Amino acid sequence: MDMAYLRAHPQHLPTFLTHQRIRETPVGAGVCVARRLTLDDGTSLFAKNWPSDPAPPGLFTAESSSLGWLRDAGAVPVPEVIVALPDLLALEWVSPGSASASAAAAFGRQLAVLHRSGASSFGAGWPGWIGPLPLDNSPPTSTPSTPFAPFAPFAPGDWGSWFAERRLLPYLRLSADRGALSSEDVTAVDKIINAIHRYGGSEAPARIHGDLWPGNLLWGADGRGWLVDPAAHGGHRETDLATLRLFGGVAFFDLILGSYQEEWPLADGWQERVPLHQLHLLLVHAAAFGNGYRSAVMGAVDALMRA
Numbered sequence: 001m002d003m004a005y006l007r008a009h010p011q012h013l014p015t016f017l018t019h020q021r022i023r024e025t026p027v028g029a030g031v032c033v034a035r036r037l038t039l040d041d042g043t044s045l046f047a048k049n050w051p052s053d054p055a056p057p058g059l060f061t062a063e064s065s066s067l068g069w070l071r072d073a074g075a076v077p078v079p080e081v082i083v084a085l086p087d088l089l090a091l092e093w094v095s096p097g098s099a100s101a102s103a104a105a106a107f108g109r110q111l112a113v114l115h116r117s118g119a120s121s122f123g124a125g126w127p128g129w130i131g132p133l134p135l136d137n138s139p140p141t142s143t144p145s146t147p148f149a150p151f152a153p154f155a156p157g158d159w160g161s162w163f164a165e166r167r168l169l170p171y172l173r174l175s176a177d178r179g180a181l182s183s184e185d186v187t188a189v190d191k192i193i194n195a196i197h198r199y200g201g202s203e204a205p206a207r208i209h210g211d212l213w214p215g216n217l218l219w220g221a222d223g224r225g226w227l228v229d230p231a232a233h234g235g236h237r238e239t240d241l242a243t244l245r246l247f248g249g250v251a252f253f254d255l256i257l258g259s260y261q262e263e264w265p266l267a268d269g270w271q272e273r274v275p276l277h278q279l280h281l282l283l284v285h286a287a288a289f290g291n292g293y294r295s296a297v298m299g300a301v302d303a304l305m306r307a
Contacts, residue, residue, distance in 0.1 A: 002041035003082075006090075010083040013047075013090060030215075030229065031132045036093060044093035045082055053087055058127050060089040062135075065126045066210070066232035067091070073207055075114035076107070077226045094228075097221035104252030107217070107225035108259030111240065115206040116264055119234025122162045122205050130211050130231040131288050133174070136166045137233050159203065159236055160196040163280070168193055171283035180286040181294060188301050192279070199307070201273050205234030212240040213281060214250040238270055242277035272307040275300035 001016050016022050023038040024047075032048040039045070049055065064084035071078040083090035121139040128135030140162045172189050175181045181189070209216065210231035218226040241257065244250045260266075279300045286293040 002039050003043045004041075006039065006082065010090075011085065013083050014085065014088055017047075037090065045090045046079065046093050047083075047088065047090040049088045055087045056129070056132075056134075057086075059129050060084060060086065062126055062129045063089060063230070065124070066128075066230040069124070070114065070207065070209065070227055070230055070232050073114050073117040075117060076110040077220070077224045078230075079226065079228065094218055094226050095221040097219050097223065099219045099225075099251035100223065101252055101255055103219060103223050103225055104255040105259040108256035109263045110225075111256070112237075112260045112263035115208060115237040115240070117207045119205040119207050122159060122234045123166065124233040128210075128231055128233060130284055133171070133284060133288055135210075135231055135233075136170060138166070158197075159201070159205075160199070163236065164193045164196045167280040168283060171280070171287045174287035175283055175297075178287060178290070180291040181297065185294065185298060185301075188298065188305075189279075189283075192276070192301055192304050196276070199273050199276050199304070200269055201236065201238060201267060203236060203267065206237035208233065208235040208237060208240045210235060210239070211281065212243045213246050214244060214248065217244065217250055219251075236277065237264075238266065238273055239277040239280070241266075241270075242274045243281050245274065246278055246281060275303040275307075279304075 001012070001022060006013060017024070017037075025036040025038070027034050027036050027046070029048060031051075033051050034046065034048040037045040037047050050059065061084065064081045067078055067081050070076065071080065079091040079094055081089070081091055121141075123139040124137040126137060128137040140158070168189070172181070172186060172193075176183070176186045209227055210233050211229060212227070216227065216229045218228050220226050241260065244253060244256065250256065279297070282293060282297045282300055286297050
């Protein structure tokens with residue numbers, strides 16, 4: 001199988017893999033099983049599948065849609081989707097390299113251009129996934145896929161209300177249900193949600209990666225920063241920048257931020273909103289992986305209460 005054949009017959013890739021007709025080399029990944037595929041013409045691909053069959057419905061459709069939507073902006077390097085099947089995703093291979101000051105500065109400018117390309121609304125036109133969990137991408141004008149008790153004055157089309165209802169509440173409740181957060185913790189997070197409008201920062205929807213912790217920014221051997229594993233949607237641009245600072249932070253963050261600000265300055269008060277934007281991804285980790293993330297969640301809550 002070469003690339004020309006694969007592009008013409010993507011549905012045949014699982015058969016070739018089953019019969020060991022393609023060289024496979026395991027590579028590190030998150031919740032999926034990943035490997036490097038080497039085709040007969042020497043082309044390499046990055047392939048991933050769920051650890052067991054079948055994959056959760058829509059998982060790889062969501063990632064393929066996210067990658068395509070980000071790539072369409074022509075702003076930041078994004079791997080091309082070669083094969084998108086219900087249980088298998090194969091992408092352009094990006095040879096890993098090292099972070100550099102020049103790559104970081106370029107990435108900051110490119111990220112601002114990506115964000116500025118915008119979205120028609122908050123959310124996305126496909127059901128989302130983030131890690132191993134579903135992500136409600138329904139727009140502000142629709143009913144959430146999982147309803148919760150009302151909070152604060154709901155303002156249709158307002159980012160704060162949408163973020164609270166689609167990005168915070170589902171993972172707060174799931175974290176509580178799975179024992180990652182106590183009832184006292186839930187009460188504290190609820191106070192932030194009920195007061196979300198006091199933090200301000202509403203803007204028009206930006207085209208964001210949506211899961212941009214440092215591990216999802218791949219420094220390529222070509223000297224560029226590539227976006228991988230997105231949960232892309234129309235959201236707030238500060239979210240991507242805030243999550244790049246999580247879990248030890250990305251290399252050369254100050255250079256990324258500086259060049260971003262030169263391209264598209266952030267609104268006043270963005271520093272105080274960083275923990276709010278980080279809270280979504282921290283709650284996702286608590287819901288998915290347990291109470292080892294409790295202290296990070298509550299650290300963000302404490303910072304917001306002091307703001």
